[in-house]
Amino acid sequence: MNCKSIILLIVVLLFWGNAEARKKKGKKVEEVQTESAYRKFFKGKACETAKGMITLHKMDGRVYFEIPLALMGREMLMGSTISEITNNGFGSVGEKPKGLLYISFVRCDSVISLKQLTAQYDTNEENLKQRIKESTIPATIKNFKITTYNEDSTAVVIDMTDYLVSADEAIDPFSPWAPILAGGERVMEKEFRRENSQVVSIKAFEDNVSVKSSLTYGLSLKNKVMYIFQREPFTVVMTRSFILLPEHSMRPRLADPRIAIFSQGVSAFNGDSRGAQARYYAQRWNLEPKDMEQYRKGVLTEPKKPIVFYVDNTFPENWKKYIKEGVEVWQMAFEKIGFKNAIVARDFPVDDVTFDPDNLKYSCVRYSPSWVANAMGPSWTDPRTGEIINASVYLYHNLVKMVQNWRFIQTGPADANVRKIVFDEETLGECIRYVVSHEIGHCLGFMHNMAASSAIPVDSLRSPSFTQKYGTTYSIMDYARNNYVAQPGDKEKGVKLTPPDLGLYDLFTVAWSYTPLPEAKTSEEEVPVLDRWITEKSGDPIYRYGKQQMYMRLDPSSFEEDLGDDPVKAAGYGIQNLKYVLAHLSEWVKDTDKDYTFRQGIYNEIVYQYVRYLNHVTFNIGGVYLNERYDGDARPGYQVVSNEKQERALQFLLEQVKDLTWLNARELRKTMPLMGDVTGFLEDEIFKILTNRLNAVAINVQQATEKDLLTPEVCIHKMYDFIFAPTKQGKSLSAVEKKLQIKFVAQLISNSGVVAKDMGGQPFTLATERQMVAIPEAVKAKSREMYGEIPVQYVGIFTNISLPDYNNVKKDWGNVERQGFDFLQPIAIYPVQMSSLYFNMLKRTQVLLRSKQTQGNDDTRMHYKLLLYKIEQALK
Secondary structure (H helix, E strand, O other): OOHHHHHHHHHHHHHHHHHHHHHHHHHHHHHHHHHOOHHHHHOOOOEEEEOOOOEEEEEOOEEEEEEEHHHOOOOEEEEEEEEEEOOOOOOOOOOOOOOOEEEEEEEEOOEEEEEEOOOOEEOOOHHHHHHHHHHOOOEEEEEEEEEEEOOOOOEEEEEOHHHHOOOOOOOOOOOOOOHHHHHHOOEEEEEEOHHHOEEEEEEEOOOEEEEEEEEEEEEEEEOOOOEEEEEEEEEEEEEEEEEEOOOOOOOOOEOOOOOOEOEEEEEEOOOOOOOOEEEEEEOEOOOOEOOHHHHHOOOOEOEOOOEEEEEOOOOOHHHHHHHHHHHHOOHHHHHOOOEOOOEEEEEOOOOOOOOOOOOOOOEEEEEEOOOOOOEEOOEEEOOOOOEEEEEOEEEEOOHHHHHHHHHHHHHOOOOHHHOOOOOOHHHHHHHHHHHHHHHHHHHOOEOOOOOOOOOOOHHHHHOHHHHHHHOOOOOOOOOOOOOOOOOOOHHHHOOOOOOOOOOHHHHHHHHHHHOOOOOOOOHHHHHHHHHHHHHHOOOOHHHOOOOOOOOOOOOOOOOOOOOOOOHHHHHHHHHHHHHHHHHHHHHHHOOOOOOOHHHHHHHHHHHHHHHHHHHHHHOOOOOEEEOOOOOOOOOOOEEEOOHHHHHHHHHHHHHHHOOOHHHHOHHHHOOOOOOOOHHHHHHHHHHHHHHHHHHHHHHHHHHOOOOOOOOHHHHHHHHHHHHOHHHHOOOOOOHHHHHHHHHHHHHHHHHHOOOOOOOOOOOEEOOOHHHOOOOOHHHHOOOHHHHOOOOHHHOOOOOOOOOOOHHHOOOOHHHOOOOOOOOOOOOEEOOOOOHHHHHHHHHHHHHHHHHHOOOOOHHHHHHHHHHHHHHHHHHO
């Protein structure tokens, strides 16, 4: 090889070596660049990863969200569920103590913002949309710095720990309706302890992710007098779920205030001359037939996505069968509108690793080992459309005590099978099934219809054929429990003693809410059909909707716990049954109630039940029937209770106040702890309510168009004739009769103004809660209320209640007929001046007492002298 060849070979070898070196060096540089961000961040650390819609990383006690950039701006719901808890007086496993957050993640430079969205405004005008967007920009919940990008820069990683392990009140575990707070009687103080809180676990799936966080607090609880406990350690494990909302949302169904459905409102700004309009969407599941062609032909069709409720595997075994029946009883209503298997109950899956009952994706019936005697059925919706995304039922263990007490007291006289402390499985199962089916009704989007039982003639409740067909009410969404009208011997004749599985009104609400209307192309095109369905039935009392009266009492036909169309007759039957129970209570349970605990509880419940009957009757005096109505509907917006019903109600209450001795139950109460005077308290309450109702009577006469109405003059004369009847007859008075006369004279003196310094009038708020007969404190102190039973008005409170329609809450009777979607609000009307009426009656009483002051026994004559002295002193 010559010299040139050797030199050429050396050059080639050197070039090849440098090229290989550059290749290796470039490979090392590339590896270093890859590890410098994403890989380097996670490399060498114990990291648990869950891949899904968002990839989650749990590392070094922190949780990282790897969010695809494609999800930026996508709408989601975030909810917080209690998974474990130190004290379930603050909330039960499975509960969502706070409402859902409507959110999205938004990227701006090197910051990712968690935004809270709003669906408050709507428009169909293109040129308005930009200004509406500017007027309703999302609020920033929290900003997060981008920790790193993923390998191909299609996703960002952010540290969510300080948000998910924090004391943020929007996602904390504390509900204002927690049982331990006793309806506001107790106050909680909380101190978040971050050093004792941590991320527990992560899960990720195709359309949702969840993070469990263990949060520790120091809690203090106090009442009006003292601390119950202070700075006690409290830990709760919260599951925070993020679920992706569909890009193409369900077509909403426009709500109607004349039917008992939950709704949610938006403000509509359009280019017509009506100005801003409230627009309400019915809350309902997205139920669509799998095969629309078969559905159109009338063939029962399964839905694309059935409504599924998973039943907690921790329930007592003897409850589970009846819980499932309570869910699936609604199938019959869906079958009537063409759906097969539209709603089903399933056990908690044991072999499905994706199932998590705390995740928003699953609707469940959950069990809580709690002293609370109640159940709840809230739901959570898509804020854009009203579509129900998640709904769950919570059954507190002590509901069995509540339903057994109801059944024992209300049907014990007619049914020997319930005259015991522990029910057999089938009877208890019937009670549980009823509770579950009622709560599932809430989960389907249905509100209470408190007028559903008022369409039933009271005597029909003692008819075997009627009760076997219809039960006690036309809707299980009423608070019409068991058949307290039925008397001993009625069961043997075939009278049914319990509510129906579903009522006719329940079938109607399912049909209105869920019948597909494929011919309509928009929500607005559905309205004529939906409107006609209600109007066609507006003259039929079976399909009348009576709102639950949350803040005031006006309508005596829309009360809780009542039965039938005649409150006086129904209460009469009910009181007969209460007397029967009280007379036989010890006979029925003495062998199984050695410490009298059960008997004391039943006695308290009898007093509660009796007060309910009194209030059912009371509000017929000066009462007004209210109806939501549209133009063309058969029934009026309001109608004053007839004169005959008002007079019967007045007479009934006067007779009650003279005959309360049966409630003393002296032999039974000797065996119970010492308690206050129940009958004396109720005598005072009934008399006070009677005189207070004269204001409502006077207002009705002023405002109503009906003739021959009960007047304050007639009312007070009837009271006078009843109270002073024994005086007119020259009889000696009983202790109760003397007490009534003293109270009546005191009311006459007070209301006549003869001793008043200020004659100025204050607005009288018509029919507020304060005008109801109250429960004696001696009874309330020993009742379930003291633990903080969830008030009935909060059932469904976590469902998005519609925007208040304040424009439809009028201040005069002429416009009260249309209350809209809001609850009834107090109606302030200045009272009618009735001082002269009371003064004239005071003078009449004085004349009577002077003429009779020498009659009766010594005690009666001294009583008359005292009354005359009081009257004469007042008239000076």
